[in-house]
Amino acid sequence: MDCVIKLPEFEGPLDLLLYLVHKNEMDIFEIPLSSITDQFLDYVEACLAEGRRLNPEFLFMASVLIHLKSRLLIDTPSEEETQETQSEITTPLIGYLSFKEAASRLNSLEVLFRDVFPRRPGNSIEEIVVGIERELEVDLARLTQAFRALVKRGPTEKITISPPKWTVREKFEELRSKERVRLRELASISSCIEEFLVYFMALLELVFQGIGRITESGDEVEVL
Amino acid sequence: MTSTRSQRLELIVEAILFFSDRPLSIKELEEILQEHTYGEIKEAVLSLKKGYEAMNRSFLLVEVAGGFQFRTREEFSVFIQRLYRSSPYRLSEAALETLAIIAYRQPISKGEIEELRGVDVSHILKVLLEKGLVRVAGRKEVPGRPLLYGTTKRFLEVFGLKDINHLPQIEELAPPSGEIHSPKGEDGGKGH
Incomplete structure (x- = not known):
């Protein structure tokens, strides 16, 4: 349930109210704060009575509005300062709200x-057709996965620590001379x-x- | 190109796209169909796409993630879901919001996402990475060099987007730095 706020000049969800304040389409001084607080408390009680979880966003928005108004009342600032305070508080919230909007828009697309x-x-087309291979989107997580899987399968002899026998540069040149190699x-x-x-680092x-x-x-990585 | 030759090419393209398990780009088709030019293939694909739209069948040739793929029309999803056993694609609201932030603000660091969301997003980010919707897109050249995240081709496939410029347009999310350009072309107005 959205908490709907009813004021003489406004009726709708709280986020819309905040949005209008941000857009300067409603004057923050005109908003009867006590009325909002009352309605807010009613909403909280209703939620608790029905055993529903409180919407934390709502709580947040209500407090932003109250914070905003109280600051303006105490300071009795100039028009310009009012403007500044208003956007200072509402801008991040509007940013957040617009991403909520973006999320719902994404969700309303035709999702695969x-x-x-x-x-x-069925069979991946790459397994059957020669000549088209999908380029791997280089992804650290997947490369690490591939590396771990191969280490598991790889040589199991004991490792003796000795001065480096191989250098990345040397392997780099070796790999470079090859046209294609499988991991x-x-x-x-x-x-x-x-x-x-x-080898892996050179790669x-x-x-x-x-x-x-x-x-x-498939599960293989190739270098061209 | 003679008309029989172009009709034939359209059928060849149809066969390949019918068989393919993922969107194929015109460039990929060109690699297979070396006897035809890019322009000819493009023309064939677009004509095929129009043809399916005109036939008003249950599926369409859709331009998605830089390629073309046959997909069923949305109105038949209910029936397919009866057949398709695995659960439909589902993301939590929080995951979807995080994904939206990444999509519209990429490349973006975890810290920047958290600033917008106001909460820790480590777990969600991990889920999105595992689902292949998000990838590490580099590092930000600031102290600590945090990882930057961006969306993947898979993301475009899942949300049926031609490319990243075709995200739904949101007034407040107009790109600040021009990294994401406003959509061009016929469905540019879709987001309004």
């Missing part, structure tokens, strides 16, 4: 698998996790520099 449906996915291949040619890690460097391109087909 709710309102509209594509053909049922899985890198794991299998690596003698230990360290080497694989260096990221390639992509970072825009030389490499990562594509996905």
Whole structure:
């Protein structure tokens, strides 16, 4: 339930009232604060009586309005200052409200698998068609996932710590000379996790520099 | 291009798009159909799209996420849902709001989102990342170099948007820095 405020000059949800104040379409001095507070308390009681959860946004908006008005009453500021105080308090809230609006607009779009449906996915087209591979949107979470999965599968021998045997630069050049490589291949040619890690870092460097391109087909990552 | 050749191309494009499990862009079609030019393919796709609209069937060829995909019309969703076992796409209100903030203000850091939302968004952000709707889009060059978030192609697919410039227009969310341009073209007025 939206709490609807009824005033001589206004009837509607509180967020609308706040919006109008922000837009200067209603004068904050004209708003009978005690009436809003009363209606607000009635709303709170009604919510509690029905065992409903209080809408925290409402609470927030009511307090913003009260804060706004009390500040203006105490300071008896100039027109300009009034304006300033008003927007100082309401601007962030209006920002927030507009994102709420944006969210509901997104939700009213034709959402996939709710309102509209594509053909049922069978085999991924990449598995069947040669020549079109979907470019992976480089995503740290997925790359880390892929790395972890391969480490699990990778070499299990004990690691002895010794001066670095491999450098990112060296692996970078090696990968660069290749036209295409599978992440899985890198794991299998690596003698230990360290080497694989260096490969992986070189790979990221390639992509970072825009030389490499990562594509996905199934669960595999490829470098072109 | 002779008319039989262009009709034939339209059928070829139809077959490929019918078979594809995701939106295909004209550029991708061009890679498969090397004997045809980009312009010819584009013409074929658009003619096919118009054709389906005119036929008034239960599905349409929709331009989404930079590509084209056959999708059922919205009015039949109820019936498909009876068949489609997994639960429809659902996001909590909080997640949707966070997603909206990211969509309209990308690239944006977690701190900036929290400033707007007034609450911690770590968990929601994780959910959105896992669902593939949001991605890490870089780092902000300020002390601490916080991660910046943006929306993905999947986001466009899920919300049926041609591209990020086709977000519904919201007066108060006019881009401050011009990162998101106002929609151009025929459905530019959709957001009003």
